[in-house]
Amino acid sequence: MVRGHPDYLDKKLVAELQLRFPLTERPFEEVGRRLGLSEAEVLSRTREMIREGIVRRIGYMAGKSLQKMKSSTLVGMKVETDRADWAASVISNYREVTHNYLRDNELNLWFTVSASDRGRLEDVVREIVTKVRPLDWIELPSVKSFKLLTPSVGISEQGVSSLG
Numbered sequence: 001m002v003r004g005h006p007d008y009l010d011k012k013l014v015a016e017l018q019l020r021f022p023l024t025e026r027p028f029e030e031v032g033r034r035l036g037l038s039e040a041e042v043l044s045r046t047r048e049m050i051r052e053g054i055v056r057r058i059g060y061m062a063g064k065s066l067q068k069m070k071s072s073t074l075v076g077m078k079v080e081t082d083r084a085d086w087a088a089s090v091i092s093n094y095r096e097v098t099h100n101y102l103r104d105n106e107l108n109l110w111f112t113v114s115a116s117d118r119g120r121l122e123d124v125v126r127e128i129v130t131k132v133r134p135l136d137w138i139e140l141p142s143v144k145s146f147k148l149l150t151p152s153v154g155i156s157e158q159g160v161s162s163l164g
Helices: 008-019 027-035 039-051 064-068 081-092 118-132 157-161
Strands: 071-078 097-102 109-115 136-141
Touching: 008 027, 008 039, 027 039, 071 118, 081 097, 081 109, 081 118, 109 118, 118 136
Parallel strands: none
Antiparallel strands: 071 109, 071 136, 097 109
16 A cells, blocks of 8 residues: 555556546446455545545546646656655646656656646746756647547556556
8 A cells, every 4th residue: 555655556546547437326346346456445545645645636627627728738857866756746736737757767757737828837837847946857738639539448557557
């Protein structure tokens, strides 16, 4: 269980919550069935990851909430390893940040920002860069959005292990 760093099962749980959250009466029971866990264990692990800031929220964006997000960007930063957790926590405090990942690359901290307009997006990125003071960084703004309609998404071992 979590306690500072998610284990393999926590990573699989995050993947299930992100990619295959079931729209059923008891979604955590269904997720547990897929992972070989009880509903209580799924809820306990999820609550712990929320407490530790690994999972910020569980919800969906649809309709007007999704339509409000007109501008988005992907940002990669090079931060010192000993400052990475702190930097990630600074970045995660912005409600416009939808994903935040630590990677084993030169640009080791990646996050996405979505905002209602380009001005707000630029303000958030500028504030984060000013606070975090990365050694280097790159911004890759969205050019075109594609809607994916798939009945289900498979999860490979490679995809799970890439969660962190």
